[in-house]
Every structure is written in C-alpha cells, then in structure tokens.
Amino acid sequence: MVRKKKLKEYAEKTKQATFVLGQVSEDTTTPRNIRRAAKQSIEVLQSSEYSLAVRASNAVSILDEILQDPNMPPYTRVKLWNVMSFLEAIKD
Numbered sequence: 001m002v003r004k005k006k007l008k009e010y011a012e013k014t015k016q017a018t019f020v021l022g023q024v025s026e027d028t029t030t031p032r033n034i035r036r037a038a039k040q041s042i043e044v045l046q047s048s049e050y051s052l053a054v055r056a057s058n059a060v061s062i063l064d065e066i067l068q069d070p071n072m073p074p075y076t077r078v079k080l081w082n083v084m085s086f087l088e089a090i091k092d
Contacts, residue, residue, distance in 0.1 A: 010052055013086040017059070018042055020083050030076050037066040041083075056090040059083075 024030060025038035041059040050058070063080050066072070072080075 010090045013089060014045055014052065014056065017083045017086040018045055020079050024076055024079055027076065030073060031069070031071045034066055034069060034072055034076060037062055051092055053090050053092040056087040060087050
C-alpha cells in the first residue's frame with residue numbers, strides 16, 4: 001500500500017519536472033545549450049530503460065552540469081533548481 005502511494009507520488013513529481021523542463025526547452029530567451037540539456041533531461045526521464053530513481057538521478061546530473069553556465073538567465077536557474085528538488089526526492 002505504502003509502496004503504491006510512493007510510486008504515484010514519484011510519478012507526479014516526474015510529471016511536474018517534465019512539464020517545467022518542457023517550458024525551459026521551449027523558451028527562446030534561454031541559450032540553446034541549456035534548452036538542449038532540458039530536452040535531454042526529459043528524454044532521460046521518459047526512457048523506460050532504468051528504474052525511476054536512476055532516471056531521476058541521471059536527469060539531476062545533466063541539470064547539475066548545466067547550472068554552472070554563467071549565461072543562464074536567473075529565472076531559468078530557479079526553474080531548474082525546482083526541477084532538481086522534485087527529482088532528488090525520488091528514491092528506490
């Protein structure tokens with residue numbers, strides 16, 4: 001019962017993260033390399049190759065690298081931090 005509830009909660013967090021990443025990837029005011037990283041993170045999250053926790057962890061590492069970019073607009077950085085907090089809550 002608890003496991004099912006957790007999986008549903010994780011699916012919701014993933015859905016929220018994917019939505020925000022989608023916004024970032026379509027924002028033309030954001031540099032191309034950052035939009036590309038957002039798209040790459042979405043692809044990683046939607047892949048069924050690994051468990052949800054592993055996919056979330058992989059997406060976090062992609063975003064963590066791109067957060068160092070000095071050309072990132074501040075509002076985009078905040079969105080990506082929020083996404084990372086959603087994803088970091090997902091555990092096996």
